[in-house]
């Protein structure tokens with residue numbers, strides 16, 4: 146029973162998600178197993194079906210070295226390694242693992258006389274860690290040792306520990322699984338994003354979390370352990386993540402911080418470790434937002450504190466970088482407007498915002514912070530307070546418009562009162578009109594929470610009408626989203642005077 150619920154969770158959480166819509170597509174993709182690229186048999190290609198990466202069964206046999214039996218008559222596949230047995234059937238979403246039934250997200254399929262199976266499901270069942278880099282279109286498989294995949298490097302962060310003050314326990318996460326004993330088990334949490342801005346580390350997660358924070362010496366560092374957490378699939382598309390599931394943030398301008406590194410520290414249980422490496426001892430203050438999905442570890446503090454004060458502005462160490470806060474409208478329980486073909490505004494806003502983020506990450510003089518980087522709902526006041534707390538230079542909220550009539554089409558840009566906001570609105574709007582080719586509905590003033598309560602130049606963009614079928618068709622296309630993202634970035638850079 147325990148296994149059954151765990152597998153359901155695996156199906157639910159371990160999908161390899163692509164940002165684009167779409168059914169089946171062959172992709173030029175690489176598979177890296179323990180740091181070595183797997184040579185693919187000739188004529189064989191990875192396919193993406195319903196946002197799942199599918200590999201030919203030959204790859205499973207020849208490269209992953211699992212034993213495979215194919216039954217032509219029943220169209221059944223049996224995959225075996227040691228004592229573990231998976232059975233799959235072509236075109237059937239139901240499968241078994243060691244005799245227990247599980248539901249697959251995408252059924253195995255036959256394409257060009259080749260049987261395709263979902264790589265994440267098969268690999269994870271066989272004890273491999275799977276991550277996907279959407280930029281390189283690369284699947285990383287890690288076999289590793291079960292206790293600590295950092296083999297020995299775990300020992301780096303031992304040493305003198307400053308006792309951690311007590312942290313209140315957050316409310317239980319919303320979808321507990323039930324194991325055989327009737328006890329609840331929490332689903333695995335996902336780390337979506339990390340950024341270091343104004344001497345503060347921002348950590349965003351899918352679910353509520355109680356971090357374990359220790360201050361260590363020799364060398365000085367602050368260690369943040371995120372229990373029951375793995376990297377989100379999208380994490381590697383935004384931040385460097387090597388085949389050993391380690392990486393570090395690109396950092397400059399902070400005199401007392403030498404680097405911020407992160408890793409999947411252990412996988413049984415899953416734990417992500419983030420280390421702020423310091424040049425000298427430094428106090429920290431932990432803050433969390435109301436649903437405990439965003440943590441801020443503030444190094445501008447004068448003494449250690451885990452008391453979780455409200456998110457209020459604090460004096461900061463300037464880094465010389467411009468700080469841009471991108472706010473993908475809506476999210477989580479708030480889907481925003483429903484488009485004419487029943488798509489959610491929150492998905493459009495997130496897709497465009499993530500594209501803006503990845504463009505801004507290439508700018509060495511700009512630090513970008515997202516109010517959300519996954520399907521979560523920070524409150525409007527949390528979004529504005531985050532920007533205020535970081536003393537952001539610019540705040541941009543991204544939305545799609547909607548109207549009861551399907552006629553209206555075009556782009557609108559909003560600001561509230563401040564002339565700096567109006568200037569920013571005019572500059573971004575100019576680029577948006579050019580990029581979208583949609584009609585110009587103008588730059589307008591309106592008292593909207595996030596642009597009213599923020600203290601820096603702030604705008605809210607309504608980039609096309611979800612209620613208009615031709616606008617909507619473009620808005621969910623990759624091409625339009627890329628153009629819009631580039632236009633927003635051009636506008637921000639022009640406004641900030643960043644070359």
Ligand SMILES: [Zn+2]
Pocket residue numbers: 474475481482490544545
């Ligand atoms: Zn909206």
